[in-house]
Amino acid sequence: MKRVLLMLAILLLVCSVGVAEPVKLTLWHSMTQEAGQLMDAFVKEFNETLGREQGIEVEAVFQGKYSEAVTKLNSVLSSGQTDNLPDVMQLDATGKVSFASAEMAYPVDRALQEHPESDLSDLLAPALANWKMGGVQLGLPFATSTTVLYYNKSAFDALGLTVPGTLEGIASLAGSGLEKDGDGSRTVFACLPNTPTLANWLGQLGSNLVNRTNGTEGTASALECVDNGALLEFLKTWKALYESGVLENGEGSLDAFVAGKQLMMISSSSNVTSLLEKIGDSFELGVTFYPRVSEKAAEGATVNGSCLVIFDQGEARRNAAWTFVTWMTGPDVQATFARGTGYLPSNVKASDSSAWTELVSQYPQYEVGLRQVLQTPDTMHSVTVGPSIDFYYGIQNWVSDMLEQDLTPEEAAQGMAEDLGGMLEQYVRANPS
Amino acid sequence: MKNSNRLLRLLPDLVLVLMAAVVLFPVFYGLMGAFKTPQEFSSYPPTLFPESFRNLDNFRYVFDMTPMLRYYLNSLIVATLSSTVRMFLAVFAAYAFVFYRFPGHRFFFLLMLTTMMLPPDVLVIANYQTVSGMGLLDTYLGMCIVSFVGASQMFMLRQQFMTSPVALHDAAMLDGCGDFRFIFSVLLPTARPVLITLFLQSFLAQWNTYLWPLLVTNRNSMRTVQVGITMLTTIDATNYEVILAATFVTMLPTMVVYLILRKAVSHAMSSGALIS
Numbered sequence: 061m062k063r064v065l066l067m068l069a070i071l072l073l074v075c076s077v078g079v080a081e082p083v084k085l086t087l088w089h090s091m092t093q094e095a096g097q098l099m100d101a102f103v104k105e106f107n108e109t110l111g112r113e114q115g116i117e118v119e120a121v122f123q124g125k126y127s128e129a130v131t132k133l134n135s136v137l138s139s140g141q142t143d144n145l146p147d148v149m150q151l152d153a154t155g156k157v158s159f160a161s162a163e164m165a166y167p168v169d170r171a172l173q174e175h176p177e178s179d180l181s182d183l184l185a186p187a188l189a190n191w192k193m194g195g196v197q198l199g200l201p202f203a204t205s206t207t208v209l210y211y212n213k214s215a216f217d218a219l220g221l222t223v224p225g226t227l228e229g230i231a232s233l234a235g236s237g238l239e240k241d242g243d244g245s246r247t248v249f250a251c252l253p254n255t256p257t258l259a260n261w262l263g264q265l266g267s268n269l270v271n272r273t274n275g276t277e278g279t280a281s282a283l284e285c286v287d288n289g290a291l292l293e294f295l296k297t298w299k300a301l302y303e304s305g306v307l308e309n310g311e312g313s314l315d316a317f318v319a320g321k322q323l324m325m326i327s328s329s330s331n332v333t334s335l336l337e338k339i340g341d342s343f344e345l346g347v348t349f350y351p352r353v354s355e356k357a358a359e360g361a362t363v364n365g366s367c368l369v370i371f372d373q374g375e376a377r378r379n380a381a382w383t384f385v386t387w388m389t390g391p392d393v394q395a396t397f398a399r400g401t402g403y404l405p406s407n408v409k410a411s412d413s414s415a416w417t418e419l420v421s422q423y424p425q426y427e428v429g430l431r432q433v434l435q436t437p438d439t440m441h442s443v444t445v446g447p448s449i450d451f452y453y454g455i456q457n458w459v460s461d462m463l464e465q466d467l468t469p470e471e472a473a474q475g476m477a478e479d480l481g482g483m484l485e486q487y488v489r490a491n492p493s
Numbered sequence: 494m495k496n497s498n499r500l501l502r503l504l505p506d507l508v509l510v511l512m513a514a515v516v517l518f519p520v521f522y523g524l525m526g527a528f529k530t531p532q533e534f535s536s537y538p539p540t541l542f543p544e545s546f547r548n549l550d551n552f553r554y555v556f557d558m559t560p561m562l563r564y565y566l567n568s569l570i571v572a573t574l575s576s577t578v579r580m581f582l583a584v585f586a587a588y589a590f591v592f593y594r595f596p597g598h599r600f601f602f603l604l605m606l607t608t609m610m611l612p613p614d615v616l617v618i619a620n621y622q623t624v625s626g627m628g629l630l631d632t633y634l635g636m637c638i639v640s641f642v643g644a645s646q647m648f649m650l651r652q653q654f655m656t657s658p659v660a661l662h663d664a665a666m667l668d669g670c671g672d673f674r675f676i677f678s679v680l681l682p683t684a685r686p687v688l689i690t691l692f693l694q695s696f697l698a699q700w701n702t703y704l705w706p707l708l709v710t711n712r713n714s715m716r717t718v719q720v721g722i723t724m725l726t727t728i729d730a731t732n733y734e735v736i737l738a739a740t741f742v743t744m745l746p747t748m749v750v751y752l753i754l755r756k757a758v759s760h761a762m763s764s765g766a767l768i769s
Contacts, residue, residue: 092727124707132707318535338535
């Protein structure tokens with residue numbers, strides 16, 4: 061009898077080892093359309109390969125737009141029911157503050173201490189730096205993009221013109237004939253600066269838009285571009301551009317660009333796939349670097365997009381999450397993701413892969429964003445401010461009023477300093493850290 | 494003279510037709526847009542009609558990219574359950590406010606009205622804490638429970654029930670009629686138009702709810718149609734022709750529900766007279 065019981069116990073032990081449950085992880089993401097399908101495909105591939113080897117199973121869950129996913133994150137954090145937090149979450153800039161202040165945040169620095177064998181040297185340095193806050197590396201870049209200038213290359217070629225690299229150069233296009241469209245007219249350039257685009261132009265002039273390194277070191281409380289004259293310099297250039305007649309004071313429209321009624325627009329590098337598809341054979345799409353304010357300004361624009369962050373749900377799960385995140389930011393996934401979506405590969409090795417090189421040889425437009433990111437000075441940071449929506453429209457209103465109501469650049473700069481600076485001060489007062 | 498009189502008689506009809514056209518044009522334009530290719534949609538000058546109504550790519554894309562049928566089912570369950578329970582509770586609460594004279598009934602009525610003034614967004618985190626604490630995340634009940642009580646429905650029904658003479662209620666009670674029988678045999682038949690309109694309004698509101706179902710569910714299989722539409726937009730660019738196709742697909746069930754209940758509303762209005 062004892063022998064039978066012993067055999068049964070051994071059998072049960074063997075069975076329990078044989079059917080050991082994998083470590084189950086939840087991934088919250090905000091990817092839609094083809095990017096969403098790719099996200100699901102990556103998770104499936106991980107589960108069937110490395111995940112199976114290491115006993116990890118990931119479930120990907122779409123959580124709405126980035127801002128909505130952050131609302132959900134904040135709800136969970138406020139409720140204190142941290143069991144409902146995911147293991148891995150895709151965050152954009154709107155979620156930085158929430159994650160950084162979460163008790164269960166598992167920043168990359170801690171992961172590197174626990175996994176000294178991990179090597180992040182292949183990750184795109186400016187993209188990696190974009191996800192630092194207060195000196196802490198929050199997550200690893202996953203969907204990386206930047207802002208570039210799209211233009212109607214066929215229209216420029218027809219007149220033997222090349223696209224200028226500076227705002228001053230764009231102003232000189234006045235009278236070039238680009239504005240004529242048969243018997244009618246068309247817009248050469250339409251743009252209305254907002255938080256990220258203004259931060260790019262100020263960054264080129266060596267200034268942050270707001271203090272605390274554009275809000276990456278802590279909550280921004282004041283404008284930083286007023287006393288150093290960078291804002292005034294930009295506003296003077298912008299007004300001159302408007303007065304040249306080339307600039308339309310408005311956000312422009314992707315549809316007008318696709319229809320050939322607007323020749324230049326500023327937009328995310330990740331739009332390249334959608335633009336190529338929509339334009340079809342209508343005209344040749346040109347992509348070039350984000351225009352510089354002037355010849356003396358630096359080249360480049362800040363990195364945008366999203367990163368993957370980890371919440372600490374115990375040792376086994378956080379280790380599994382780290383394995384998954386490093387796999388997702390690896391060269392294979394990043395090359396496939398870049399090819400399928402138009403995002404830049406966040407891993408330098410991905411740009412050596414055949415998937416990427418084939419894509420770039422067929423569509424050189426894809427490469428521009430990556431080259432730009434690599435040339436952007438690491439002093440340029442994307443902006444995080446508390447009153448993000450009011451601040452965004454505040455910039456637009458002041459710049460627009462300067463052009464439409466004939467304010468001087470000095471008056472606009474002064475008004476922005478008081479109005480936008482006031483918003484930041486008020487936010488800090490209402491949300492003391 | 495005759496002609497000018499005829500014109501005058503036609504004028505109200507013409508104004509109504511014009512107003513209907515203003516209301517219907519966006520729906521019509523949206524439907525046309527759902528059949529356009531991306532190039533057609535971006536063409537200049539814009540066109541009203543698509544080149545071909547055989548282009549069903551946008552509709553196909555909607556169903557390829559999202560499990561829309563599953564989302565349909567979830568939305569249907571959530572909207573029906575929420576609206577039904579809401580109407581039941583509203584009927585009983587309104588009845589109590591009209592026919593019962595309990596201490597503080599005016600105060601409680603006003604208290605109930607104040608809840609209408611709270612913006613729903615303010616309650617999101619508190620509601621999440623409650624629902625999560627009850628273990629109702631990822632359940633239909635969790636998605637519906639915060640919509641079970643609607644102050645505006647209670648208010649509207651109270652106003653409707655107040656049109657019923659108290660003498661009728663007293664006489665019914667004297668004759669041995671209970672509360673439930675009075676509600677279901679006397680009050681509700683006369684209140685059918687209001688009931689159906691309120692149900693319809695509630696159903697549409699629940700069908701269109703987006704943030705709450707997104708917050709309290711963590712599985713794709715529990716998501717609703719509005720989340721499905723979001724899955725078709727991207728942060729940088731939106732394919733409007735696809736969104737229009739998805740919107741049209743999403744609108745269909747609500748249009749059907751409306752058309753069915755619209756008939757019931759007019760029927761109830763013509764047959765629900767109370768003789769006092």
